Amino acid sequence: MSKTTITANGQTKNLSLEPRRLLADVLREDFRLSGVHIGCAHGACGACTVHVDGVPRLSCLTFAVQCDGAEINTVESLGGDDAHHLLQRAFREEHGLQCGYCTPGFLMTMAPYVEEMAAQDRMPEDAEIRHAMSGNICRCTGYQSIVAAVRLAITQRRNGESTQ
Amino acid sequence: MRPAPFSYHKAERLDQALALLAEFGEDARPIAGGQSLVPMMNLRLARPSHLVDINALDLDTIELRSDHLHIGALVRHERYARESLIAQHFPAFAEGVEWIGHPTIRRRGTLGGSISHADPTAELPALCVLLGAEIIAQSAEGSRRIPAAEFFISAYVTSLEAGEMVTGIDLPLPKGKSSGAFEEFAERSGDFAIISAGVTLEHDGRAITDARVVWSGVDLAPVMAERAGDLLRGKPLSAPEAEAAAQAMSAGITPLDDPMASAEFRHSLIVELTQRALTRACEKAMQAS
Incomplete structure (x- = not known):
């Protein structure tokens, strides 16, 4: 498990994460942000696009542990x-x-x-x-x-x- | 699907990344943009036990070094279009990379990642072979330079060894006047290519003095047209007889035959795209002269 601090839509959480967990799943399950939709889970459909430090990113191709210290915005923040x-x-x-x-x-x-x-x-x-x-x-x-x-x-x- | 479990290591420096790759060998993979590796992991086609995150490494320079252009492994695809050195010296490269993925993928995916992944239809492997790139591979033992033609062995298979990672490529600068173009056919924008064709020309302002042609989608690694130079040398830029040359250089080529496209369709595409790329490369050469 990896200690990871993620801020999503202004809410900061200190999480203990399995490295294999996708950012999309952590946003949906740990932050309860169900606006993050997962379509294909391999980067072909774009449904899971969120902003990582202000830049659009496919959250199904990003491991949450890679986002330590990052600010994420989902559709709920729009x-x-x-x-x-x-x-x-x-x-x-x-x-x-x-x-x-x-x-x-x-x-x-x-x-x-x-x-x-x-x-x-x-x-x-x-x-x-x-x-x-x-x-x-x-x-x-x-x-x-x-x-x-x-x-x-x-x-x-x-x-x-x-x-x- | 979700990936199989793995351990995550964030490298802060190159020596640290290489030490981790040496320690875990075949079980480790470097991860940068993850735009190819993570889909493979999500589909469980790749199951590395250790991921070494190299995003923090200082490998994103693009610079002229004596007789070549160096592009670092961590350069993200969206950057090529903004680099005047690429547009100026490598027009085929500048055009080819426009076909990579979609904007969100291009913003994140890296040169080193695409090359190491070695998808048989990807643009960067074909461009590296076309331009005679040297691929720089580093391990804890040291560094070696691998000619692109020897680097791409088959679909998703390269000559990288356990413990090695790509740190950049060197593209030799054209010696005289040169031109180039790249054409691709895919079912939808950003999809995997069915066939792509890249062309580079050397010329004296009036006629072609040498030519190189590469195709992807023909076989499991990029294929160079062996007779391109012989067929095109001496042809005037104003009338390169592109169709005849494209027909002749692809005679005897048997492309892949799969549910995506038949060998016959692929062969027609090879001729058409090669002809278009040749014609445009000649037009660009004349405009510049």
């Missing part, structure tokens, strides 16, 4: 239980989800991308948006409505709307 973050609202408006299983991964992958585009004050081509989210698989939407949601969020951020 817009809380009522999912009020600007990108989440855009997904609702544009019908960017149906079953919702892949949605936390898409949101965590694309939220920093929306910020990056807003900072550059630039609307990317659809192909660029599709490339940015190419590591996330959705079986319901056909992606078109997710692209539309991302475009809406970028437009709103460029117009100065707050994410919250």
Whole structure:
């Protein structure tokens, strides 16, 4: 067992972990953050994407012991239980989800991308948006409505709307 | 699935990592980005008893060293695109690495990891063979340099020995004017390649003076087109007869035949992608001249 200190969504825990435990499982089981969804568990679907020190990372390809001292953010930290973050609202408006299983991964992958585009004050081509989210698989939407949601969020951020 | 149990060791320095790898031998694997190793562990295709975390090591330099470009093993894939030295000297490399995985994977995965994993369809092994890279392997005993053509033996099999790890690669700088391009076909963006083709050309501004072509997806390790130089030397950049050359150099090649793609389909892809890469490499050479 390895002593590991992890902070998730601002909550710090000192854990004694088996090295083989995936960050995704520790977030779900030890932190009770069920917004971390596990699809394929081998890096092909993107559903488990979280932020490690602010950067999107596949939590199924990360051992929790590797995150000693790291700050993790999950989808719960975006817009809380009522999912009020600007990108989440855009997904609702544009019908960017149906079953919702892949949605936390898409949101965590694309939220920093929306910020990056807003900072550059630039609307990317659809192909660029599709490339940015190419590591996330959705079986319901056909992606078109997710692209539309991302475009809406970028437009709103460029117009100065707050994410919250 | 979840990984089998293992012990975790975080190395702070190279000598410490090498000592751990020496101590545990075949039972140990270094882990950096984990974008290839952890899927293999999750699927229980790999069951190392010891993982040596090398992320803290100082192995992420990209720099010119006399007649070659050195790229450290811990350079993450997303960085290649920002390095002007790569774009300037190795256009085929710059194009090829754009095909690696997806953005989240590229942000984390490393050069050394991809090379050590040696997936038969991966871009970096093919690029190393194309560019005549030397792979630098270190162990507690010392260091050795392995030509890429001898490093990749089969699918997921390299000439690395127990206790060794890749610490970087050296790419020899082109001596004269050069160009290059890389083409790939996969079912979806970021998927494993079915076939990829990489090309490098040397030229005098008007005609090709030498050429190298590499394919992945043909066999279990990257394959060099043996006759590429003979077929292309002397051809004008403006009319390289790319299709005929691609046909001729792939004659007699029997690609893999598996549920993903038939040998016949793969062969058509080899010709088409080689032709496209050759044509673009010539176009780039003319624009630069």
